[in-house]
Amino acid sequence: MGHLVYSSVGGAERDSGVAHFESKATIEAHIQRLGVPATVLRPVFFMTNRLFLANISDSGERVLSMPLDSATPVQMISANGIGFFAATALDAPQEFIGEQIEIIGNELSLQQVAEAFQRVTGTPTRYEAAPLEGRTRMFEWFEEGGYQADIRPSAACTRRCGQSRNSCSASPDRSRSGTRCAAVVYRCASQV
Template sequence: MPEPLLAVVGATGQQGGATARALLDAGARVRALVRDPAKAGDLAGRGAELVRADLQDPDSLRTAFRGAQRVFAMTTPFGEGGPEAEVTQGISLADAAADAGVEHLVFNSVGGAERSTGIPHFESKRRVEEHIASLGLPATIVRPVFFMENLPWMVATDDGEVVVRMPLPAGVPLQMIAVADIGAVAAAVLLDPSRVPSGSIEIGGDERTGEQIAAAFGERAGRPGRYEAQPLDGLDEDSRAMFAWFGTPPAYRADFAATRALAPGLQDLPTWLAGTGWSG
């Protein structure tokens, strides 16, 4: 039997790219769905088949999925139209996968989506999850926690110190994961969906308070680290709801052991910082 063909949506983006690279590292047959093939030369050079597709064009998705046995799909709430547009994207993706006869869909959602958080971009992903379930399409829902890649935007230097400022109360732990590890988990599930028999998994790589995050950044930069909790005022509605949820634990509930079983190279924050070359 030939190896299954695995289609990856958003293969030039963060999560899709990480998934495509992990699959190629494993020697899988990969079809990379991209809007601009010129930006995916590295994937083509590693053997991926490039197919032009657009989340706004359901016909292009059905064509791109045709012949693929398994699909990795994700949506984003941060473009034009916000979370409502994300729901539309997700429904189109799921419908296209079902129409194309895909055997298994791996949908990247968000940790806590199933727990009625009230966070707009969590609720939009939950609506996509519900639509996937309504189709009866075999699927695995992967729910990552906070991205480590978001942390450097909250870091500054002040009088020789590394200062982390977040709208998160002092002493409250935040679960986090590196995007590369999200890709490793998604790839593992695409290669063998039976590895998540429950059909869903919340994934994380580390858990640290604001003070511990600041200490990790400070140690990496060779400077003292300081944490300053910020108020929720001034955040947009979505971010305010998310950080308010973070601040009243338990919020994220990642299964760290199951994550590591799927991604043996799972990174904690210091390991991820070292790998990025971040130095302050």
């Protein structure tokens, strides 16, 4: 195998206690033991998950609901963003083999997500916290700090934007496992 790009989950390396995160950490460890040339992408919360958390009320208002406080920041990424990072790693294996990169598209509070839904769709939207009792470990983990991808641009990243996604590239910031660089590259691609 020339180069494996594995999509794990943000926080897999941090003993989260979230079962499906822990299973991804086990797979990461197995890949490392095999010695396969690999890049591990650790995407944060999928933006598309929001589609399942938004219901339209009888009055026509959209209500977003999760068992989290409305001010809790949640880091998110789109499926397109994950695909972009995977393609970037596959196109430049010499830059990404051996990297574990927590990837992010945006970080918003749940109230900000509701406001964005309303702004984009024109449908009145509000956030309503679901009951905290009985929530899963994952939502507790979000409140404890959750994902920790660094979305700020880094001077250590090299960025070139041209007319297409293929012309955007980056050199990973080794001091931060490439996370900052990945955010910059994605922003670069989304502006093209």
